[in-house]
Amino acid sequence: MSCGKQDGNQTAREDIAQRQINVVATTGMIGDAVRNVGGERVAVISLMGPGVDPHLYKASEGxxxxxxxxxxxxxxGLHLEGKMAEIFEKMQQRIQTVAxxxxxxxxxxxSPPAFAGNYDPHVWFDVTLWMEAVRHIAESLAEFDPSHAGIYHTNAARYLSTLDSLHVYVRDAINQ
Structure with a gap:
């Protein structure tokens, strides 16, 4: 039984290696990060456009x-897309789902005192935290599509260098 499963996984991996990975990102920021890391290997759709509040967003049937x-x-993650948590839970049973x-x-x-036990999900406001998210994106893509792992790591390194330059710029501007 597990042999058939392995063969199915092998076939699926070979299929992924031959085509773009179809990715859905919840926000534009995440979609941009996935595009930067995935390059031509990914086709990304972002569900929420500019100006949409992810805290209040409810997924449509589409x-x-x-x-x-x-x-x-x-x-x-971190409850940013709180109204979609149940959907992610169901989807992760058959689709690679990454917070x-x-x-x-x-x-x-x-962790603001008013929201004890919960964390501020707006990690992109701290470039160093966003860099950790980008690393996780790269690792996830590389695990999903190991035959192109080198591409994801190279693209991530390039994007992380850009983000590091942004971090230095912001830090220096604040310290002036």
Whole structure:
């Protein structure tokens, strides 16, 4: 029984190696990060456009359909897309579903007293935290599509260098 499963996984891996990975990202920021890391290997759809509040966003039937056809789903986590949590839980049973904030050390996150026990999900405001999210995106793509792992790591290194330059610029501007 497991042999058949392995053969199926091998066939699926070979299929992914021959085509773009279909990705659904919840926000434009996450979609941009996935595009930067995935390059031409990914086809990304972002569900939420500019000006949409992800805290209040409810997935439409079309959104659920797009997610169900994706190879991978990337979302922020930390309850940013709180009204979609149940959908992510169901989707992860059959689709690679990645919360980009999962590998950020919780000690580095803000936890406002008014929201005891919860963390501020707006990690992109701290470039160094966003860089951790980008690393997680790269690792997730490389694990999903190991035959192109080198591309993801190279693209991530390039994007992380750009983000590091942004971090230095912001830090220097604040310190002036």
């Amino acid at each position: 959104d659920v359909s797009r997610m169900s056809r994706a190879d991978m789903i990337f979302y922020n 980009v904030t999962d590998r950020i050390e919780r000690t580095r996150l803000d």
